[in-house]
Amino acid sequence: MSIPNPGRAEAGLAADGRTVADVGAGVGADAAVDTDVVVIGAGFAGLYGVHRFRQDGLSVRGFERGSGVGGTWFWNRYPGARCDIESIYYSYSFSDELQQDWTWTHRYATQPELLAYLNHVADRFDLRRSFSFDTSVTSAVFDDDTQTWVVGTDRGETVRCRFVVMATGPLSTPVDPQIPGLAEFGGQVLRTSDWPADVDLAGKRVAIVGTGSSCIQSAPIIADQAEHLYVVQRTPQFSIPAWNRAYDEDEIARIKAGYPRMREDAWATVGGILYEQPDHDPLTADPQQREAWLERTWARGGYLMIASYPNVVFDEEVNALVGEFVKTKLRARIRDEDVAGRLMPTYPFAAKRLCVDTDYFEIYNRDDVTLVDLRESGIDHVEAAGIVRDDGSRIDLDVIVLATGFHALTGAILAMDLRGRGGVRIQDKWSGSASNYLGFALAGFPNLFMVNGPGSVGVLYNMIPAAEQHIDFAADTIAYLDAHGLASVEPTEDAEKSWSAHVNEVAEQSVYPKANTWYMGDNVLGKPREFLAYAGGGPAYFRHFAQEAADGYPGFVLRERSS
Incomplete structure (x- = not known):
């Protein structure tokens, strides 16, 4: 569900008049990259991400630790595994042809039916050729000199790219209980x-x-x-x-x-x-x-x-x-x-x-x-x-x-060697709080986008349209950068602090903090206790994105390419 980017009157200026010139080195127009976008994960978000970015003419590499597509529905094959959102809603909306072509058999789809659906999507849109399966991304390090990401895998491959999309899933890193013996x-x-x-x-x-x-x-x-x-x-x-x-x-x-x-x-x-x-x-x-x-x-x-x-x-x-x-x-x-x-x-x-x-x-x-x-x-x-x-x-x-649950919303990201500007580690940035902007982007980590990340509406909303919205906003933002000769985008520190405060303020008005839950990070020893989702509802949440686009990204720092 694409949000329009209206464009600025003058490239290089934010809507409020801030300069977008980088203080340090920018990325040259001829900077060597292996691919425009790296997508991590081949579940609902990752599959749509590869499709949308390719539709926009971008080169894409996808990486998936499993041997096939499906994400959550590839791994969770336990007896009785089933979606808890009705099938007709828990499905893609980006293609009416797909909607007409696929017929759900039950009100709540089983894991085999959901996995069959995702394999059908991968085949229909020829998505497998963009993925490396049985491959885990172990590191993603931002190169300040070239303003690009260097992504490493457990197979020893290194890929340099402009953008990284974390389609890693909010419930994908299981927690093993510490039971003696x-x-x-x-x-x-x-x-x-x-x-x-x-x-x-x-x-x-x-x-x-x-x-x-x-x-x-x-x-x-x-x-x-x-x-x-x-x-x-x-x-x-x-x-x-x-x-x-x-x-x-x-x-x-x-x-x-x-x-x-x-x-x-x-x-x-x-x-x-x-x-x-x-x-x-x-x-x-x-x-x-x-x-x-x-x-x-x-x-x-x-x-x-x-x-x-x-x-x-x-x-x-x-x-x-x-x-x-x-x-x-x-x-x-x-x-x-x-x-x-x-x-x-x-x-x-x-x-x-x-x-x-x-x-x-x-x-x-x-x-x-x-x-x-x-x-x-x-x-x-x-x-x-x-x-x-x-x-x-x-x-x-x-x-x-x-059946002991997941290191929700942050686990998959914290498991990587993820480093932003100046070598800042995500483990250090999130040591006290999973601070970010809109559950989507991180100050100090340019051109890195999370799908249904901490502070997003995802786990309290239907996660499939929420994932589509995040991917569309990422794609539209990349198109905006390219149209204006800009190299990178990342949230301002103030925007990040403001969003984190807003997420907590809304949560404190609810019953959510009154229970020990994975929503609050309580199920992982040493995890900061904070509400990890946005409780204000989908419409209010998505309006923040629409306003960012309409106003020229006032909550972000946009940096120019160097000549």
Whole structure:
């Protein structure tokens, strides 16, 4: 979704009259580069990035650590892996031909269907030829003398480029729990983030550690396969039934005919998904009216329960009303009152990422599924035979599944040797806070763009249109630089500080800081505690980009090429 760049009256001047001449050396017009743009990652963002940059006439190299395209959906192949955003929204909007050509089978697509879709996109737009697979980018160092990036890979290749696009995914770097003795376990240790193809759980005693989305999706299927399943829970979760179903031919025909309007209307919503909104204030409405509406939102199902009322994450009283309604619904799914009590969340509704499930809570009605609540007794250590808890009790196991989450939004970037102007390391820049501008660019790191980075709306919005918007803004910005003979773009320090303050200010008005979550960086030891997303909604967020373009990038420093 491209944002127009209107151009300046005079090249070399910012809209507010600032000079854009670099204090140091600029890049010459004949500076040698191997490619214009390096794109890191071949998921939704990376594939679209390669397509858009090539459409603009730029040369592009893509790098992907996996052996194929797919990003998240290449790696997350655990049983039951499924998108928690409806398929028709969680898909590209840049090509109507693609929309008409591809037919989704279910309301919520499974991992195999999503991976098939991304492979279809790669083939349809001939994107594979621009990627080097089985290749990790290990370093990206800005060369101050030539104003270019030098990108290194684990295969020993070095590529010099003008721009780097971090399409690395906000949830792509898994966190391994520091459980004493895990290496001594005599059985099999599996990770939902890297599930092998030949797993046979039949007749085995399995423990799954962690109760986020990966557990909630996989546990019902693992329970059907294993002899006994132990769900090791630290924090209970809110989860809403998906009510998944197959699309019929008439529904698909209506969807395809209405795609243009649907995309336009969805873009203008807070979360990037169309939904019916209430016609009443929950605090003043008749209780029967409110209850009837909440029943409708429950029947709608899925992540959209967070949109039951517009202010559900900003008004604690509204939040409590919705949270109690949901917990009543969850309790009704569990026969044992004691187990139900241990499965009830104690934090504000949706302060942790809202999960979407199919028959998750119902597994606790089975005799071959046991809830292990770490709040009652933690894990002391793992030994060859299984888990030993703090109270001395033992759980004999054949398989331990780690569903322990991700180093969200910053992990993949911090894992690289990434250095900006003057050799400044990203690890040093982000030692106290993941400061940046718009969740998109970094002061001191010219011509480097993040997609759905920390401080962006991405993980609170539909990430596919959000990724398209970031890529389009990056492409439009590159076109602007080239049209005006400019070498580089990076945020000002003031713009970066202002954006970080704004992100925190909005978050502090919400319930998000009231829970320990990956949103806040709480799941990674030593990570600064701060809200890592923009909670102000899509329309407000995207207006910042539109205003930057319309005003001539006042939040950025633009530098000229040297002669």
